[in-house]
Amino acid sequence: MIVLENVHKSYRLHGGTRKAVLRGVNATFSRGEAVGILGHNGAGKSTLLRLISGVEFPEAGHIRRRMSISWPLGHAAAMHYSISGADNARFVARLYGKPVAETVEFVEDFAEVGQYYRQPVRTYSSGMMSRLGIALSLAVDFDCYLLDEVVGAGDSRFALRCQAAMLERRERSTMLLVSHQAETVRAFCTTGAVLKDGRLTRYEDLDQAIAAYDAG
Protein backbone atom coordinates (compact mmCIF):
# COMPACT_ATOMS: atom_id res chain seq x y z
CA MET A 1 0.00 0.00 0.00
CA ILE A 2 1.10 3.54 -0.74
CA VAL A 3 -0.44 6.43 1.16
CA LEU A 4 -0.01 10.10 0.26
CA GLU A 5 -1.06 12.60 2.88
CA ASN A 6 -1.34 16.25 2.01
CA VAL A 7 1.71 16.18 -0.27
CA HIS A 8 3.01 19.54 -1.46
CA LYS A 9 5.78 20.30 -3.94
CA SER A 10 6.95 23.46 -5.62
CA TYR A 11 10.00 24.28 -7.70
CA ARG A 12 12.19 27.33 -7.65
CA LEU A 13 12.17 29.12 -10.97
CA HIS A 14 14.99 31.25 -12.31
CA GLY A 15 14.50 34.64 -10.75
CA GLY A 16 13.62 33.32 -7.32
CA THR A 17 9.87 32.81 -7.57
CA ARG A 18 8.40 29.41 -6.84
CA LYS A 19 5.87 27.47 -8.85
CA ALA A 20 3.56 25.25 -6.85
CA VAL A 21 3.10 21.96 -8.68
CA LEU A 22 1.32 19.82 -6.11
CA ARG A 23 -0.89 21.52 -3.53
CA GLY A 24 -2.06 18.89 -1.11
CA VAL A 25 -2.37 15.50 -2.79
CA ASN A 26 -4.15 12.80 -0.80
CA ALA A 27 -4.41 9.26 -2.12
CA THR A 28 -4.17 5.60 -1.21
CA PHE A 29 -3.06 2.99 -3.70
CA SER A 30 -3.56 -0.66 -2.74
CA ARG A 31 -2.15 -3.92 -4.00
CA GLY A 32 -3.76 -5.15 -7.20
CA GLU A 33 -4.88 -1.73 -8.38
CA ALA A 34 -4.09 -0.38 -11.81
CA VAL A 35 -4.70 3.34 -11.66
CA GLY A 36 -4.54 5.67 -14.62
CA ILE A 37 -3.68 9.23 -13.62
CA LEU A 38 -4.77 11.72 -16.26
CA GLY A 39 -3.42 15.23 -16.49
CA HIS A 40 -2.62 17.83 -19.10
CA ASN A 41 0.94 18.82 -19.92
CA GLY A 42 2.51 20.52 -16.94
CA ALA A 43 -0.11 19.31 -14.50
CA GLY A 44 2.58 17.69 -12.35
CA LYS A 45 2.19 14.05 -13.41
CA SER A 46 5.90 13.31 -13.58
CA THR A 47 6.54 15.21 -10.36
CA LEU A 48 3.93 13.05 -8.63
CA LEU A 49 5.66 9.88 -9.82
CA ARG A 50 9.08 11.16 -8.78
CA LEU A 51 7.78 11.85 -5.29
CA ILE A 52 6.07 8.46 -4.99
CA SER A 53 9.22 6.70 -6.16
CA GLY A 54 11.31 8.62 -3.63
CA VAL A 55 13.64 10.20 -6.18
CA GLU A 56 12.53 13.60 -4.94
CA PHE A 57 11.12 14.62 -1.59
CA PRO A 58 7.84 16.34 -0.74
CA GLU A 59 8.04 19.79 0.81
CA ALA A 60 5.23 19.07 3.19
CA GLY A 61 3.10 16.03 3.84
CA HIS A 62 3.94 12.36 4.05
CA ILE A 63 4.36 9.45 1.71
CA ARG A 64 4.15 6.02 3.31
CA ARG A 65 5.27 3.02 1.38
CA ARG A 66 4.44 -0.53 2.34
CA MET A 67 5.72 -2.11 -0.84
CA SER A 68 8.74 -1.93 -3.10
CA ILE A 69 8.28 0.67 -5.80
CA SER A 70 9.98 0.93 -9.17
CA TRP A 71 11.65 4.09 -10.36
CA PRO A 72 9.42 6.09 -12.75
CA LEU A 73 9.59 4.31 -16.08
CA GLY A 74 9.73 6.96 -18.71
CA HIS A 75 11.77 7.95 -21.64
CA ALA A 76 15.10 7.69 -19.91
CA ALA A 77 16.13 7.39 -16.31
CA ALA A 78 17.93 5.15 -13.90
CA MET A 79 20.35 4.16 -16.63
CA HIS A 80 23.99 4.84 -17.28
CA TYR A 81 24.65 6.11 -20.72
CA SER A 82 28.35 5.48 -20.84
CA ILE A 83 28.07 1.75 -20.17
CA SER A 84 26.27 -0.95 -22.17
CA GLY A 85 22.77 -2.30 -21.64
CA ALA A 86 24.30 -5.54 -20.37
CA ASP A 87 26.44 -3.63 -17.85
CA ASN A 88 23.33 -1.79 -16.71
CA ALA A 89 21.62 -5.15 -16.18
CA ARG A 90 24.60 -6.38 -14.16
CA PHE A 91 24.53 -3.25 -12.05
CA VAL A 92 20.80 -3.51 -11.33
CA ALA A 93 21.15 -7.22 -10.50
CA ARG A 94 23.92 -6.52 -7.98
CA LEU A 95 22.06 -3.59 -6.52
CA TYR A 96 18.85 -5.50 -5.85
CA GLY A 97 20.49 -8.83 -5.07
CA LYS A 98 19.27 -10.71 -8.16
CA PRO A 99 21.27 -13.46 -9.89
CA VAL A 100 23.51 -11.62 -12.36
CA ALA A 101 23.62 -14.06 -15.30
CA GLU A 102 19.85 -14.63 -15.33
CA THR A 103 19.13 -10.92 -15.09
CA VAL A 104 21.44 -10.15 -18.01
CA GLU A 105 19.68 -12.83 -20.05
CA PHE A 106 16.16 -11.71 -19.09
CA VAL A 107 16.83 -8.08 -19.94
CA GLU A 108 18.38 -9.05 -23.28
CA ASP A 109 15.29 -11.10 -24.15
CA PHE A 110 12.76 -8.54 -23.07
CA ALA A 111 14.39 -5.32 -24.26
CA GLU A 112 15.05 -6.62 -27.80
CA VAL A 113 17.77 -4.15 -28.62
CA GLY A 114 19.77 -6.72 -30.60
CA GLN A 115 23.49 -6.10 -30.96
CA TYR A 116 23.14 -2.78 -29.19
CA TYR A 117 22.88 -4.72 -25.93
CA ARG A 118 26.71 -4.74 -25.78
CA GLN A 119 27.03 -1.09 -26.86
CA PRO A 120 26.94 2.03 -24.67
CA VAL A 121 23.38 3.13 -23.88
CA ARG A 122 24.06 6.61 -25.27
CA THR A 123 24.06 5.11 -28.77
CA TYR A 124 20.47 3.85 -28.32
CA SER A 125 17.37 5.34 -29.90
CA SER A 126 14.79 6.67 -27.45
CA GLY A 127 12.56 3.66 -28.08
CA MET A 128 15.43 1.29 -27.27
CA MET A 129 16.18 3.20 -24.09
CA SER A 130 12.63 2.97 -22.84
CA ARG A 131 12.52 -0.76 -23.68
CA LEU A 132 15.74 -1.29 -21.73
CA GLY A 133 14.35 0.70 -18.80
CA ILE A 134 11.20 -1.40 -18.62
CA ALA A 135 13.14 -4.63 -19.00
CA LEU A 136 15.47 -3.63 -16.14
CA SER A 137 12.58 -2.84 -13.84
CA LEU A 138 10.73 -6.06 -14.69
CA ALA A 139 13.91 -7.98 -13.89
CA VAL A 140 13.93 -6.52 -10.38
CA ASP A 141 10.28 -7.51 -9.89
CA PHE A 142 8.88 -4.63 -7.85
CA ASP A 143 5.55 -4.65 -6.00
CA CYS A 144 4.51 -1.42 -7.65
CA TYR A 145 5.28 -0.07 -11.10
CA LEU A 146 5.25 3.61 -11.98
CA LEU A 147 4.77 4.23 -15.68
CA ASP A 148 5.26 7.67 -17.20
CA GLU A 149 3.53 7.73 -20.63
CA VAL A 150 5.96 5.00 -21.40
CA VAL A 151 3.72 2.61 -23.22
CA GLY A 152 2.96 4.96 -26.04
CA ALA A 153 6.66 5.58 -26.65
CA GLY A 154 7.58 2.11 -27.84
CA ASP A 155 6.39 0.48 -31.03
CA SER A 156 3.06 -1.31 -30.93
CA ARG A 157 4.46 -4.84 -30.72
CA PHE A 158 6.51 -3.94 -27.68
CA ALA A 159 3.52 -2.10 -26.21
CA LEU A 160 1.58 -5.36 -26.41
CA ARG A 161 4.32 -7.36 -24.69
CA CYS A 162 4.57 -4.69 -22.08
CA GLN A 163 0.85 -4.81 -21.56
CA ALA A 164 0.99 -8.60 -21.23
CA ALA A 165 3.79 -8.40 -18.66
CA MET A 166 1.90 -5.82 -16.65
CA LEU A 167 -1.40 -7.71 -16.84
CA GLU A 168 0.36 -10.86 -15.69
CA ARG A 169 1.57 -8.98 -12.62
CA ARG A 170 -1.66 -7.16 -11.96
CA GLU A 171 -2.90 -9.64 -9.35
CA ARG A 172 0.10 -9.26 -7.10
CA SER A 173 1.32 -5.80 -7.93
CA THR A 174 0.16 -2.24 -8.19
CA MET A 175 0.47 -0.09 -11.26
CA LEU A 176 0.28 3.66 -11.53
CA LEU A 177 0.29 5.07 -15.02
CA VAL A 178 0.32 8.78 -15.78
CA SER A 179 -0.70 10.02 -19.20
CA HIS A 180 -2.39 12.83 -21.01
CA GLN A 181 -4.10 10.34 -23.31
CA ALA A 182 -7.32 8.62 -22.27
CA GLU A 183 -6.71 5.71 -24.70
CA THR A 184 -3.41 4.75 -23.04
CA VAL A 185 -5.06 4.71 -19.65
CA ARG A 186 -7.97 2.65 -20.93
CA ALA A 187 -5.64 -0.02 -22.29
CA PHE A 188 -3.89 -0.63 -18.97
CA CYS A 189 -5.96 0.54 -16.05
CA THR A 190 -9.04 -0.41 -14.08
CA THR A 191 -9.60 2.81 -12.16
CA GLY A 192 -8.74 6.41 -12.85
CA ALA A 193 -7.76 9.69 -11.31
CA VAL A 194 -7.37 13.22 -12.57
CA LEU A 195 -4.54 15.54 -11.59
CA LYS A 196 -5.57 19.15 -11.97
CA ASP A 197 -4.54 22.38 -10.27
CA GLY A 198 -2.14 20.49 -8.05
CA ARG A 199 -4.79 18.17 -6.63
CA LEU A 200 -5.64 14.57 -7.35
CA THR A 201 -9.23 13.38 -7.64
CA ARG A 202 -9.87 9.65 -7.73
CA TYR A 203 -12.77 7.95 -9.48
CA GLU A 204 -13.83 4.36 -8.85
CA ASP A 205 -15.00 4.13 -12.41
CA LEU A 206 -12.51 4.66 -15.21
CA ASP A 207 -15.09 6.12 -17.60
CA GLN A 208 -16.05 8.68 -14.99
CA ALA A 209 -12.42 9.74 -14.69
CA ILE A 210 -12.06 10.07 -18.44
CA ALA A 211 -15.27 12.08 -18.65
CA ALA A 212 -14.08 14.42 -15.91
CA TYR A 213 -10.69 14.78 -17.64
CA ASP A 214 -12.29 15.53 -21.01
CA ALA A 215 -14.59 18.06 -19.40
CA GLY A 216 -11.81 20.20 -18.06
Next chain:
Amino acid sequence: MGCRPAAAARRHCQAVSTPLRGPDSLPQQLRIQVRVIGALLLRELVTRFGRENLGYTWIFAEPLILGLALGALHHISGHALPGGLPVVVFWVTGYMPFYLLRGLLNRAPGAVTGNQSLLYHRRITLLDVLIARNLLEGAAVSGAMLIFLMGFGMALDFWPDSWGTLLLGMVILLAMTHGAALILAALSIWTEMIDRVVHLFTYLSLPFTGSFFMVFWLPSEAQQAALLIPSVHCFEMVRHGLFGTAVPTHYDLTTMLTWVVGLNLSGMLLLRIARRDLMV
Protein backbone atom coordinates in the same frame (compact mmCIF):
# COMPACT_ATOMS: atom_id res chain seq x y z
CA MET B 1 10.66 25.69 2.25
CA GLY B 2 12.80 22.75 1.25
CA CYS B 3 15.56 22.34 3.79
CA ARG B 4 14.39 23.11 7.28
CA PRO B 5 15.47 22.83 10.88
CA ALA B 6 16.39 19.43 12.22
CA ALA B 7 13.10 18.61 13.95
CA ALA B 8 10.97 19.13 10.87
CA ALA B 9 13.51 17.41 8.64
CA ARG B 10 13.59 14.39 10.93
CA ARG B 11 9.82 14.08 10.86
CA HIS B 12 9.84 14.07 7.08
CA CYS B 13 12.76 11.72 6.75
CA GLN B 14 10.96 9.17 8.86
CA ALA B 15 7.93 9.38 6.63
CA VAL B 16 9.74 9.06 3.35
CA SER B 17 12.27 6.49 4.39
CA THR B 18 9.67 3.93 5.37
CA PRO B 19 11.28 0.61 4.49
CA LEU B 20 10.34 -1.45 1.47
CA ARG B 21 8.69 -4.37 3.23
CA GLY B 22 8.13 -4.08 6.93
CA PRO B 23 10.86 -2.65 9.11
CA ASP B 24 14.34 -3.72 8.01
CA SER B 25 16.57 -4.66 10.90
CA LEU B 26 19.93 -2.98 11.28
CA PRO B 27 21.91 -5.99 9.99
CA GLN B 28 19.61 -6.12 6.95
CA GLN B 29 20.17 -2.45 6.25
CA LEU B 30 23.91 -2.90 6.59
CA ARG B 31 23.80 -5.82 4.17
CA ILE B 32 21.90 -3.68 1.68
CA GLN B 33 24.41 -0.84 2.08
CA VAL B 34 27.35 -3.17 1.52
CA ARG B 35 25.63 -4.57 -1.58
CA VAL B 36 24.89 -1.08 -2.90
CA ILE B 37 28.47 0.11 -2.39
CA GLY B 38 29.79 -3.06 -4.02
CA ALA B 39 27.58 -2.55 -7.07
CA LEU B 40 28.61 1.11 -7.27
CA LEU B 41 32.30 0.22 -7.05
CA LEU B 42 32.07 -2.18 -9.98
CA ARG B 43 30.04 0.30 -12.00
CA GLU B 44 32.57 3.06 -11.27
CA LEU B 45 35.33 0.77 -12.53
CA VAL B 46 33.48 0.12 -15.78
CA THR B 47 32.42 3.72 -16.38
CA ARG B 48 35.79 5.25 -15.63
CA PHE B 49 38.12 2.79 -17.21
CA GLY B 50 36.07 0.55 -19.48
CA ARG B 51 37.14 -2.93 -20.42
CA GLU B 52 39.25 -2.08 -23.45
CA ASN B 53 42.75 -0.66 -23.90
CA LEU B 54 44.33 -2.08 -20.73
CA GLY B 55 41.10 -1.26 -18.90
CA TYR B 56 41.37 -1.35 -15.17
CA THR B 57 45.17 -1.08 -15.10
CA TRP B 58 44.64 2.61 -15.87
CA ILE B 59 43.59 3.07 -12.25
CA PHE B 60 47.24 2.87 -11.27
CA ALA B 61 48.66 4.33 -14.44
CA GLU B 62 47.87 7.99 -13.90
CA PRO B 63 49.30 8.39 -10.38
CA LEU B 64 52.26 6.18 -11.40
CA ILE B 65 53.15 8.26 -14.44
CA LEU B 66 52.78 11.59 -12.62
CA GLY B 67 54.76 10.27 -9.65
CA LEU B 68 57.52 8.99 -11.93
CA ALA B 69 57.74 12.33 -13.72
CA LEU B 70 57.97 14.24 -10.45
CA GLY B 71 60.55 11.83 -9.02
CA ALA B 72 62.65 12.07 -12.17
CA LEU B 73 62.56 15.89 -12.12
CA HIS B 74 63.80 16.04 -8.57
CA HIS B 75 66.41 13.36 -9.18
CA ILE B 76 67.84 15.39 -12.04
CA SER B 77 67.68 18.78 -10.30
CA GLY B 78 69.34 17.01 -7.36
CA HIS B 79 68.64 19.37 -4.46
CA ALA B 80 69.51 17.76 -1.14
CA LEU B 81 66.86 17.71 1.58
CA PRO B 82 67.14 18.68 5.26
CA GLY B 83 67.87 15.65 7.41
CA GLY B 84 69.48 13.87 4.47
CA LEU B 85 66.21 12.32 3.29
CA PRO B 86 66.35 10.33 0.03
CA VAL B 87 65.26 12.89 -2.58
CA VAL B 88 63.18 10.78 -4.95
CA VAL B 89 61.53 8.81 -2.14
CA PHE B 90 60.56 12.01 -0.35
CA TRP B 91 58.94 13.70 -3.36
CA VAL B 92 57.15 10.65 -4.71
CA THR B 93 55.79 9.52 -1.34
CA GLY B 94 54.66 13.08 -0.65
CA TYR B 95 53.01 13.37 -4.01
CA MET B 96 50.96 10.16 -3.82
CA PRO B 97 48.86 11.18 -0.77
CA PHE B 98 48.52 14.68 -2.22
CA TYR B 99 47.23 13.17 -5.46
CA LEU B 100 44.62 11.33 -3.38
CA LEU B 101 43.60 14.46 -1.48
CA ARG B 102 43.34 16.60 -4.58
CA GLY B 103 41.49 13.92 -6.55
CA LEU B 104 38.86 13.40 -3.88
CA LEU B 105 38.20 17.12 -3.39
CA ASN B 106 38.23 18.04 -7.09
CA ARG B 107 35.88 15.24 -8.01
CA ALA B 108 33.44 15.76 -5.13
CA PRO B 109 31.23 18.48 -6.70
CA GLY B 110 30.83 16.41 -9.87
CA ALA B 111 29.83 13.36 -7.87
CA VAL B 112 26.29 14.66 -7.47
CA THR B 113 25.60 16.02 -10.94
CA GLY B 114 27.35 13.13 -12.65
CA ASN B 115 25.43 10.46 -10.77
CA GLN B 116 21.94 11.86 -10.49
CA SER B 117 20.48 9.06 -12.54
CA LEU B 118 21.67 6.64 -9.83
CA LEU B 119 19.29 8.28 -7.40
CA TYR B 120 16.37 6.82 -9.32
CA HIS B 121 17.22 3.70 -7.35
CA ARG B 122 15.86 4.57 -3.96
CA ARG B 123 18.36 2.32 -2.25
CA ILE B 124 21.28 4.43 -3.39
CA THR B 125 22.13 7.46 -1.31
CA LEU B 126 24.60 10.19 -2.20
CA LEU B 127 26.71 8.96 0.71
CA ASP B 128 26.95 5.52 -0.93
CA VAL B 129 28.01 7.12 -4.21
CA LEU B 130 30.79 9.10 -2.54
CA ILE B 131 31.96 6.18 -0.41
CA ALA B 132 32.27 3.98 -3.48
CA ARG B 133 34.15 6.59 -5.52
CA ASN B 134 36.51 7.52 -2.72
CA LEU B 135 37.26 3.92 -1.78
CA LEU B 136 38.18 3.23 -5.38
CA GLU B 137 40.40 6.29 -5.55
CA GLY B 138 42.00 5.32 -2.24
CA ALA B 139 42.69 1.80 -3.47
CA ALA B 140 44.14 3.13 -6.71
CA VAL B 141 46.54 5.54 -5.03
CA SER B 142 47.53 3.00 -2.38
CA GLY B 143 48.25 0.54 -5.18
CA ALA B 144 50.45 3.07 -6.96
CA MET B 145 52.18 3.91 -3.67
CA LEU B 146 52.86 0.22 -3.05
CA ILE B 147 54.32 -0.21 -6.52
CA PHE B 148 56.66 2.75 -5.90
CA LEU B 149 57.70 1.44 -2.49
CA MET B 150 58.53 -1.98 -3.92
CA GLY B 151 60.53 -0.21 -6.62
CA PHE B 152 62.43 1.90 -4.06
CA GLY B 153 63.08 -1.21 -2.01
CA MET B 154 64.56 -3.11 -4.90
CA ALA B 155 66.41 -0.25 -6.60
CA LEU B 156 67.56 1.87 -3.64
CA ASP B 157 67.22 -0.65 -0.82
CA PHE B 158 64.88 1.78 0.89
CA TRP B 159 62.15 0.06 2.90
CA PRO B 160 59.53 1.79 5.09
CA ASP B 161 60.33 1.81 8.78
CA SER B 162 56.79 0.84 9.77
CA TRP B 163 54.23 -0.34 7.21
CA GLY B 164 51.50 -0.09 9.86
CA THR B 165 52.12 3.60 10.66
CA LEU B 166 52.39 4.38 6.96
CA LEU B 167 49.09 2.64 6.17
CA LEU B 168 47.29 4.22 9.13
CA GLY B 169 48.47 7.68 8.05
CA MET B 170 47.10 7.06 4.54
CA VAL B 171 43.80 5.68 5.85
CA ILE B 172 43.28 8.65 8.18
CA LEU B 173 44.06 11.04 5.31
CA LEU B 174 41.51 9.20 3.16
CA ALA B 175 38.84 9.35 5.89
CA MET B 176 39.52 13.03 6.54
CA THR B 177 39.42 13.99 2.88
CA HIS B 178 36.31 11.87 2.39
CA GLY B 179 34.56 13.95 5.07
CA ALA B 180 35.61 17.19 3.36
CA ALA B 181 34.43 15.75 0.03
CA LEU B 182 30.99 15.08 1.54
CA ILE B 183 30.72 18.73 2.55
CA LEU B 184 31.76 19.90 -0.92
CA ALA B 185 29.29 17.55 -2.59
CA ALA B 186 26.46 18.88 -0.41
CA LEU B 187 27.41 22.51 -1.13
CA SER B 188 27.54 21.77 -4.85
CA ILE B 189 23.80 21.00 -4.71
CA TRP B 190 23.14 24.56 -3.59
CA THR B 191 25.65 26.43 -5.72
CA GLU B 192 27.48 25.53 -8.90
CA MET B 193 30.26 27.88 -7.92
CA ILE B 194 31.74 25.20 -5.65
CA ASP B 195 33.03 23.30 -8.65
CA ARG B 196 35.13 26.26 -9.81
CA VAL B 197 36.32 27.30 -6.38
CA VAL B 198 37.50 23.81 -5.40
CA HIS B 199 39.92 23.48 -8.32
CA LEU B 200 41.40 26.86 -7.51
CA PHE B 201 41.65 25.96 -3.86
CA THR B 202 43.32 22.57 -4.31
CA TYR B 203 45.82 24.12 -6.72
CA LEU B 204 46.73 27.00 -4.40
CA SER B 205 46.73 24.81 -1.30
CA LEU B 206 49.55 22.59 -2.58
CA PRO B 207 52.30 24.29 -0.53
CA PHE B 208 50.21 24.18 2.65
CA THR B 209 48.92 20.60 2.69
CA GLY B 210 52.15 19.21 4.11
CA SER B 211 52.92 17.07 1.08
CA PHE B 212 56.24 18.71 0.20
CA PHE B 213 57.60 19.98 3.50
CA MET B 214 58.22 18.61 6.95
CA VAL B 215 57.24 20.40 10.10
CA PHE B 216 60.75 20.23 11.59
CA TRP B 217 62.08 22.32 8.70
CA LEU B 218 60.03 25.30 9.91
CA PRO B 219 60.81 27.88 12.61
CA SER B 220 58.90 27.09 15.79
CA GLU B 221 56.03 29.60 15.38
CA ALA B 222 55.46 28.38 11.85
CA GLN B 223 55.43 24.82 13.17
CA GLN B 224 52.49 25.67 15.44
CA ALA B 225 50.65 27.27 12.53
CA ALA B 226 51.33 24.34 10.22
CA LEU B 227 49.93 21.89 12.74
CA LEU B 228 46.61 23.74 12.61
CA ILE B 229 46.18 22.27 9.12
CA PRO B 230 44.73 18.77 9.56
CA SER B 231 46.36 17.21 6.49
CA VAL B 232 49.83 18.19 7.74
CA HIS B 233 49.41 15.69 10.59
CA CYS B 234 48.62 12.92 8.12
CA PHE B 235 51.67 13.63 5.95
CA GLU B 236 53.86 13.69 9.05
CA MET B 237 52.46 10.34 10.13
CA VAL B 238 53.05 8.85 6.68
CA ARG B 239 56.67 10.08 6.88
CA HIS B 240 57.06 8.66 10.35
CA GLY B 241 56.04 5.31 8.85
CA LEU B 242 58.51 5.77 6.00
CA PHE B 243 61.58 7.23 7.68
CA GLY B 244 61.09 6.20 11.31
CA THR B 245 63.16 8.27 13.69
CA ALA B 246 65.73 9.32 11.07
CA VAL B 247 63.99 12.72 11.13
CA PRO B 248 61.66 14.24 13.75
CA THR B 249 57.93 14.07 12.93
CA HIS B 250 55.06 15.96 14.53
CA TYR B 251 51.51 14.70 14.58
CA ASP B 252 48.75 14.16 17.08
CA LEU B 253 46.42 11.22 16.66
CA THR B 254 43.63 12.77 18.75
CA THR B 255 43.59 15.93 16.62
CA MET B 256 43.50 13.81 13.46
CA LEU B 257 40.63 11.63 14.61
CA THR B 258 38.69 14.67 15.83
CA TRP B 259 38.94 16.15 12.35
CA VAL B 260 37.87 12.87 10.76
CA VAL B 261 34.76 12.60 12.94
CA GLY B 262 33.91 16.31 12.70
CA LEU B 263 34.23 16.50 8.92
CA ASN B 264 32.36 13.26 8.32
CA LEU B 265 29.46 14.05 10.63
CA SER B 266 29.02 17.56 9.20
CA GLY B 267 29.33 16.18 5.68
CA MET B 268 26.72 13.50 6.24
CA LEU B 269 24.33 15.98 7.86
CA LEU B 270 24.73 18.58 5.10
CA LEU B 271 24.33 15.93 2.41
CA ARG B 272 21.10 14.75 4.01
CA ILE B 273 19.69 18.26 4.13
CA ALA B 274 20.83 19.17 0.63
CA ARG B 275 19.42 15.97 -0.85
CA ARG B 276 15.90 17.23 -0.15
CA ASP B 277 16.56 20.25 -2.37
CA LEU B 278 18.02 18.24 -5.20
CA MET B 279 15.98 18.15 -8.40
CA VAL B 280 16.68 14.88 -10.10
